[in-house]
Amino acid sequence: MAILLVNDDGIYAPGLYALAKALRDKYEVVIVAPDREQSAVGHAITLAEPLRIYEIHQDGSFYGYAVSGTPADCVKLAIRVILDRPPDLLISGINQGANVGASLIYSGTVSAATEGTMLMIPSIAVSLDTHRSDANFDDAAQIAVQIAEKVMKFGLPGGVFLNVNVPNLPMSSIKGFKITRQATTYFDDFFERRIDPQGRTYYWMSGTMVEVDRGEDSDLMALKHGYVSITPVKYDLTARQFISTIESWFSAE
Amino acid sequence: MAILLVNDDGIYAPGLYALAKALRDKYEVVIVAPDREQSAVGHAITLAEPLRIYEIHQDGSFYGYAVSGTPADCVKLAIRVILDRPPDLLISGINQGANVGASLIYSGTVSAATEGTMLMIPSIAVSLDTHRSDANFDDAAQIAVQIAEKVMKFGLPGGVFLNVNVPNLPMSSIKGFKITRQATTYFDDFFERRIDPQGRTYYWMSGTMVEVDRGEDSDLMALKHGYVSITPVKYDLTARQFISTIESWFSAE
Numbered sequence: 001m002a003i004l005l006v007n008d009d010g011i012y013a014p015g016l017y018a019l020a021k022a023l024r025d026k027y028e029v030v031i032v033a034p035d036r037e038q039s040a041v042g043h044a045i046t047l048a049e050p051l052r053i054y055e056i057h058q059d060g061s062f063y064g065y066a067v068s069g070t071p072a073d074c075v076k077l078a079i080r081v082i083l084d085r086p087p088d089l090l091i092s093g094i095n096q097g098a099n100v101g102a103s104l105i106y107s108g109t110v111s112a113a114t115e116g117t118m119l120m121i122p123s124i125a126v127s128l129d130t131h132r133s134d135a136n137f138d139d140a141a142q143i144a145v146q147i148a149e150k151v152m153k154f155g156l157p158g159g160v161f162l163n164v165n166v167p168n169l170p171m172s173s174i175k176g177f178k179i180t181r182q183a184t185t186y187f188d189d190f191f192e193r194r195i196d197p198q199g200r201t202y203y204w205m206s207g208t209m210v211e212v213d214r215g216e217d218s219d220l221m222a223l224k225h226g227y228v229s230i231t232p233v234k235y236d237l238t239a240r241q242f243i244s245t246i247e248s249w250f251s252a253e
Numbered sequence: 254m255a256i257l258l259v260n261d262d263g264i265y266a267p268g269l270y271a272l273a274k275a276l277r278d279k280y281e282v283v284i285v286a287p288d289r290e291q292s293a294v295g296h297a298i299t300l301a302e303p304l305r306i307y308e309i310h311q312d313g314s315f316y317g318y319a320v321s322g323t324p325a326d327c328v329k330l331a332i333r334v335i336l337d338r339p340p341d342l343l344i345s346g347i348n349q350g351a352n353v354g355a356s357l358i359y360s361g362t363v364s365a366a367t368e369g370t371m372l373m374i375p376s377i378a379v380s381l382d383t384h385r386s387d388a389n390f391d392d393a394a395q396i397a398v399q400i401a402e403k404v405m406k407f408g409l410p411g412g413v414f415l416n417v418n419v420p421n422l423p424m425s426s427i428k429g430f431k432i433t434r435q436a437t438t439y440f441d442d443f444f445e446r447r448i449d450p451q452g453r454t455y456y457w458m459s460g461t462m463v464e465v466d467r468g469e470d471s472d473l474m475a476l477k478h479g480y481v482s483i484t485p486v487k488y489d490l491t492a493r494q495f496i497s498t499i500e501s502w503f504s505a506e
Contacts, residue, residue, distance in 0.1 A: 043295030050455035076442045118439045150502045160492045179500045181491040186371045189329045202303035232492040238434040239413045239487040246432045
């Protein structure tokens with residue numbers, strides 16, 4: 001079994017390292033990750049600039065391929081250029097910080113799993129719910145391996161991947177797995193206005209996620225209550241239930 | 254009625270200009286667009302760098318605000334910083350080139366409409382199916398206005414926007430409006446390997462869209478057959494029909 005690992009925190013991120021370590025004994029692991037942090041890049045791909053691939057060594061041995069692009073670029077380059085045959089599984093992560101609710105739209109971690117799914121590779125995105133530098137990625141990696149083995153055993157339907165969020169708790173305090181839906185949330189963006197040394201105005205974006213719904217079946221609430229959240233995600237965006245309504249707008253004339 | 258115009262081809266793009274011209278007599282129009290082309294950026298937002306806003310003049314009068322960021326950044330800045338009150342409608346485009354099938358995932362044009370929808374603004378993405386420099390944006394703009402007026406009249410449900418694709422035909426040859434679904438397609442990416450003057454390898458990405466389905470109800474086929482394609486699009490990505498299956502993976506033990 002060959003597993004492709006990607007992320008958006010960059011090839012030197014500890015979450016990726018922990019995941020590779022947890023998988024390497026049992027599986028063939030290939031790392032293809034951005035050469036620097038690429039958070040919040042969404043599903044950007046690089047068409048207007050050339051891409052480069054660098055071989056990265058760590059502790060005296062080959063670690064993985066760094067790419068001068070986005071997470072989606074990494075997946076495409078891995079499958080089209082680097083690997084001889086498609087991987088059996090793609091895991092994106094482990095991201096530092098949860099990807100729930102509206103974050104799925106912005107997340108580079110999630111976009112790598114979307115790209116894998118579009119290229120017909122069973123894919124999982126994994127995020128750990130903390131931004132602390134002492135994040136416990138090793139327990140999260142063990143959980144990622146458990147879910148990966150379920151995917152390898154049962155398979156995923158076409159066009160669907162799993163978005164996994166792990167609470168930042170010791171393994172013994174995690175309540176179990178919960179299959180969830182994406183919470184309805186949005187970002188209350190804040191732009192801080194500053195003046196640069198040349199006297200010109202610039203803005204820094206920040207934001208807090210606003211929880212529109214607090215349903216117990218959402219990714220957000222499962223995570224808050226100490227569960228590993230697993231959301232089946234698709235990239236077919238059609239709002240089918242609304243097709244006939246819009247048809248009526250035009251037939252009314 | 255105040256209409257916010259955004260795009261991903263940049264503030265100087267002719268598709269944006271044609272749209273503004275078609276709307277300005279009847280509506281208050283505010284343009285907030287990237288200061289350069291931002292195609293295929295997906296739903297990227299700019300968190301690691303500051304953003305700047307420039308006032309752009311054309312033909313001796315104020316034209317709009319250029320932003321040093323992505324289409325999603327433009328929408329956030331427009332609503333949080335530039336405008337005194339939320340716009341009644343957001344139109345993203347008119348993009349040069351269709352956004353159907355898998356392109357919705359990569360498109361900056363579509364991401365601006367997603368962002369508007371997340372911020373509760375009725376939103377429309379509009380694309381013209383040509384990359385030719387003599388594209389007829391004026392007819393496409395008239396069609397965009399017709400659809401915008403339907404949206405202002407009937408309203409859109411929460412969480413849904415319209416993705417509109419216009420064939421590059423004279424108005425008299427367009428067969429009408431068709432309400433469609435996103436086609437299932439993927440990109441057969443090709444990476445052209447080159448050597449730079451320093452002897453180092455780099456890759457250029459290109460790709461052709463592969464049509465997995467040829468259903469007559471898809472955006473792709475409607476456009477091919479000379480219809481204006483209108484797809485209702487949502488950003489809730491949960492694959493609900495698969496939740497119980499995954500639940501069974503864990504309860505089986």
